[in-house]
Amino acid sequence: MSSTAQTWTTKTGTRASGLFGVAAILVVIVAAGAPFLVSRDIVQDLFFILTMLVLAQNWNLLAGYAGLLSIGQQAFVGFGAYSMFGMVILLGVDPLLATLLAGFFAMLLAIPAGFFSFRLQGAYFGVGTWVIAEAVRLVVAQWKALGGGTGTSLPGEARKAMFGVEFLKDTFDMKTSQASDAIAYWFALVLAAATVLLFYRILRTRQGLGLAAVRDNETAARALGVNAQRMKVFVYLTTAFVTGITGALIYLQKARISPDAAFSVTDWTAYVLFIVVIGGIGTIEGPIVGMIVFFVLQKTLSDFGSVYLLILGFIGIATMIFAPAGLWGLFSARTGIQLFPIRRRLVLNGSDHIAQNTREGGFNG
């Protein structure tokens, strides 16, 4: 053992991450002003970006950290959305409050869903979650009070009476639809920022370190005292909660729901998977980059119909082959830049001198 007066400490932050933190706060503040600054179309585009980003962050935490390759997240999107509609239509709950509560319903669904799917491993787990999502869709389609298989709309009065709408109409002279869009948008902005911050925090704690260990080698992690099962359950329930809120929020803004749309595997899992894979799985930056790429592709290619899906597929496959760590992984490996640093660097007497080689690999965590 070394007996000299050396003090070893750990450091995670980098200069780039500090600057980025400041920039990110400014971006969020500017973005908050969007409903006053830009057209309703753009606000809706931004809403789409934010909500898809939240779904992507959730899937990334599930697959990229807990190794839970779910292709059934639409179960929580759809169930969250339907429970919001149910609370508003049947119980007269304020839509905004119902959207928050939808998270708990999604988490409740995750308990039996996890009970069954956790018996399966890897790809089988994925198939299992998909089957569960289909089963939930079929059951919800029987719910006559909410329109059965054809779906239903959110009552106009409920949207008018939604918390904040009256205030926006009076103060800023907005129309009802404009005001409820603005509220949904702000909700999405807060949700996206909170999700990124929450997941970043989780990854920086001891639990996050354990999660990364489980991802890399579950047998070794267990042998070192990591409770792998408990961590996976925690991640599964947390992501179900956030995914449920997001689903409810998406359908609050759409104001119309049907089982086929709300439980769509393409919209709520395939696109999300694409975003995470091209951006870079296993990093917080990855889904953000992936979301931007996905949005640009969608805007430029959506007129081509099914060719658009083919192109998305090819890009996804090409990324998996040539840049398995995604676009962000590629960039991060070249430059060493991490905007959400998770690496614990060992430093001696406060200086980085034993620690030069923190750049390798696009994965941080």
Add this chain to the structure above:
Amino acid sequence: MTLLQLDGISKSFGALTVADDITFSVSEGEALGIIGPNGAGKSTLFNLITGTIGADKGSIRFLGEDVTRVSPMQRCLSGIGRTFQIPQPFEKLTVFENLLVAGAFGQQRGEREVASECAEILVETGLIAEANKPAGSLSLLQRKRLELARALATKPKLLLLDEIAGGLTEGECAVLVETIRAVHRRGVTVIWIEHVLHALNSVVDHLLVLHFGRVLGLGAPQDMMNSQEVREIYLGMEV
């Protein structure tokens, strides 16, 4: 005082018996070596002790407690540390982070509390220069050292070493043996599976010979090496 006690432990995979009525005990502060031909069930025995696989019959007591049905995680927390024959690093984590996992979870303490302890283990095992490199980029020797370092970071009372010297050069092996000896001298009980006999015999007090899942003999290293039976089944292959 008896630290570990195995009583009639048996395990089969289908028709293949990998552990057959194994009974032995290890006292606190002892160093026990385990030898036997390939496929004798040495690594399986470690998996049974750490709980990675469950026993069909028999019981395992550690520190006087019956741990036969206890999970690998709990056994680690109660003080059983191990290395894997094929190193199992967390490849995307750095060397230091690998130790942090072991320290923080294996001892149930905060990351900050164990950081300097982990750094000292890295110094002792000669890995300090690689502290902030991804474990996936290490050489074989470094991976073996990381296995040892990570096991030490859990502060084990009982350290299980699985062929930690295998595949190393003479010089590399000598350095590793020195480290193990130092750890043992600090009071850590060691059970060591090894084919590199001169390395093993320079550290251990007793030698246990395993053959087809059965204990063939247990005694002083010299007696075991001189036993006719052991020579035939184990060393006989080399003569």
